[in-house]
Amino acid sequence: MKITNNKVYLGIGAVSIGLLGAVSLWARPPFTDAQVAEQQQELLDVVNKGRDLWHGSNPAMSTNGLACGNCHPDAAASNPNTFPKFVPQLAKVAPMREMINWCIVHPQAGKELDPTGSDMVALEAYAVYLYRGQKIEPGYTLPLPPDPVKSGVGYPHTPSGIGVDK
Amino acid sequence: MSDANELTRRRFLGLAGQAGLTTFAARAIGVNLGLVEVLSAETKNGVQPFSFAIITDSHLFSIDNHKFDKALADAVAQVNALTPAVDLVVYTGDIAQNGREDQLVKGKKILSQLKAPLKVIPGEHDWYLDMGKAWNGLFGKETWSFDHKGVHFIGLNSILVKDFWTGAGLTPLQRMSTMEMLESPIAGPWGVRDAQLEFLRKDVKKLSASQAVVIFTHSPLWDYYPRWNFQTEDAPQIREILSKFDHVTSLHGHVHQTIYNKFANISSAGALSTSWPWPYPPVKLDYPGSQMNQSDPANVKDGMGTQSVTFDASGGGKVAYEPFANSLTPFLQDGVKV
Numbered sequence: 001m002k003i004t005n006n007k008v009y010l011g012i013g014a015v016s017i018g019l020l021g022a023v024s025l026w027a028r029p030p031f032t033d034a035q036v037a038e039q040q041q042e043l044l045d046v047v048n049k050g051r052d053l054w055h056g057s058n059p060a061m062s063t064n065g066l067a068c069g070n071c072h073p074d075a076a077a078s079n080p081n082t083f084p085k086f087v088p089q090l091a092k093v094a095p096m097r098e099m100i101n102w103c104i105v106h107p108q109a110g111k112e113l114d115p116t117g118s119d120m121v122a123l124e125a126y127a128v129y130l131y132r133g134q135k136i137e138p139g140y141t142l143p144l145p146p147d148p149v150k151s152g153v154g155y156p157h158t159p160s161g162i163g164v165d166k
Numbered sequence: 167m168s169d170a171n172e173l174t175r176r177r178f179l180g181l182a183g184q185a186g187l188t189t190f191a192a193r194a195i196g197v198n199l200g201l202v203e204v205l206s207a208e209t210k211n212g213v214q215p216f217s218f219a220i221i222t223d224s225h226l227f228s229i230d231n232h233k234f235d236k237a238l239a240d241a242v243a244q245v246n247a248l249t250p251a252v253d254l255v256v257y258t259g260d261i262a263q264n265g266r267e268d269q270l271v272k273g274k275k276i277l278s279q280l281k282a283p284l285k286v287i288p289g290e291h292d293w294y295l296d297m298g299k300a301w302n303g304l305f306g307k308e309t310w311s312f313d314h315k316g317v318h319f320i321g322l323n324s325i326l327v328k329d330f331w332t333g334a335g336l337t338p339l340q341r342m343s344t345m346e347m348l349e350s351p352i353a354g355p356w357g358v359r360d361a362q363l364e365f366l367r368k369d370v371k372k373l374s375a376s377q378a379v380v381i382f383t384h385s386p387l388w389d390y391y392p393r394w395n396f397q398t399e400d401a402p403q404i405r406e407i408l409s410k411f412d413h414v415t416s417l418h419g420h421v422h423q424t425i426y427n428k429f430a431n432i433s434s435a436g437a438l439s440t441s442w443p444w445p446y447p448p449v450k451l452d453y454p455g456s457q458m459n460q461s462d463p464a465n466v467k468d469g470m471g472t473q474s475v476t477f478d479a480s481g482g483g484k485v486a487y488e489p490f491a492n493s494l495t496p497f498l499q500d501g502v503k504v
Binding site: 055064065066069070071072073074076077088089103106107141 | 227229232233263347348349393394442443444445447448460463464466
């Protein structure tokens with residue numbers, strides 16, 4: 001096939017425009033400061049919801065009064081940075097949300113959550129938030145405590161009551 | 167497997183892990199090797215060898231037939247089965263989960279099955295619904311001391327916080343809920359406060375330096391992890407008052423785990439709960455071997471249990487952890503000198 005000069009020029013032009021567009025997109029700040037602040041607040045709202053759920057705000061998660069926080073204060077030893085990993089109770093490699101559901105069904109004798117539902121996302125968000133900055137250690141099996149004093153829990157929160165025994 | 171068989175199996179695992187099969191076999195025929203050893207020791211300071219047990223942190227709910235009810239009953243059976251029998255049992259706080267009278271009554275009923283006399287101090291879960299009214303009605307004064315076979319025993323209420331509820335307009339239930347959350351920053355640090363410090367000063371004033379002393383508090387008398395109130399705010403004053411003694415043994419609940427520390431003239435040991443184990447907080451320990459093994463969440467009793475303390479004729483004590491399942495490290499298996 002014969003390639004004419006015109007087609008070469010057109011091709012170079014198209015590539016140049018494409019590159020220019022890509023560079024423009026790359027250079028443009030993705031979000032304004034206000035947008036970033038808004039998105040961060042959305043995250044913190046979900047973290048706060050997760051903190052309440054962690055301490056018993058959804059009665060369906062427990063029939064014996066126990067909540068995640070009984071055994072995992074400050075999400076300690078929940079190890080979100082080690083998942084997915086082999087979970088002996090499940091006999092398979094599983095994400096954290098399946099381990100959360102195992103805890104809800106067994107130690108808490110409650111009803112498991114929709115793995116893709118907003119409550120599960122909030123519980124994960126809370127645990128991950130308290131482990132922020134920690135090294136990702138897939139498969140690690142020993143407890144890896146968060147350092148909430150160093151990482152800071154500093155977001156506003158009002159106690160909502162704990163467990164079903166109110 | 168029947169409950170009785172399950173208890174026997176766990177008891178076997180716990181004892182085998184705690185002291186090795188030789189000690190277990192010796193106990194099975196009624197001989198405690200440690201006691202045989204100390205009974206031959208020379209008696210000093212009027213201390214006669216004896217042992218007592220510690221049960222703690224049962225966190226009973228109001229729900230009927232809750233699994234924690236059985237855990238406390240198992241603890242009572244375990245202590246009753248100790249050979250030789252203990253002279254007394256001390257409960258170091260948190261019988262109840264939500265401070266309700268029915269929870270405290272249930273705990274008292276289960277604990278009434280103990281063969282040995284019982285002394286009790288409160289925890290924060292027992293206290294903040296009615297500020298100790300029900301607890302005091304059932305268990306008497308929360309501050310006490312007495313002498314037994316040459317050892318001076320002291321019990322203090324270490325979970326007193328400054329008033330955070332009146333100004334905030336919180337109801338008793340909200341106050342209790344705030345105190346229930348281990349990591350809540352709202353309530354602030356616990357302490358024994360001025361009246362009990364004065365009690366302690368007067369109580370030890372006439373005792374000699376060589377007197378063997380055991381002090382019980384719900385929270386530890388050192389800054390283990392203040393964020394979870396693994397501390398007592400006025401512990402420095404307590405330690406100063408007790409500094410006149412050659413040696414003091416401090417025993418506490420609250421932490422739901424094995425933990426040992428030594429500072430100045432005080433040896434300190436934490437107690438296994440009967441309800442659930444807590445993870446170790448992110449702090450560097452002087453005695454990291456005193457951490458028990460990681461508990462298995464699939465084993466409903468792993469990381470829980472009771473403990474017995476044996477005093478020998480020299481006034482020295484030894485804590486033997488009595489886990490429901492095998493969770494002891496080598497540091498803990500032959501007992502911890504306190």
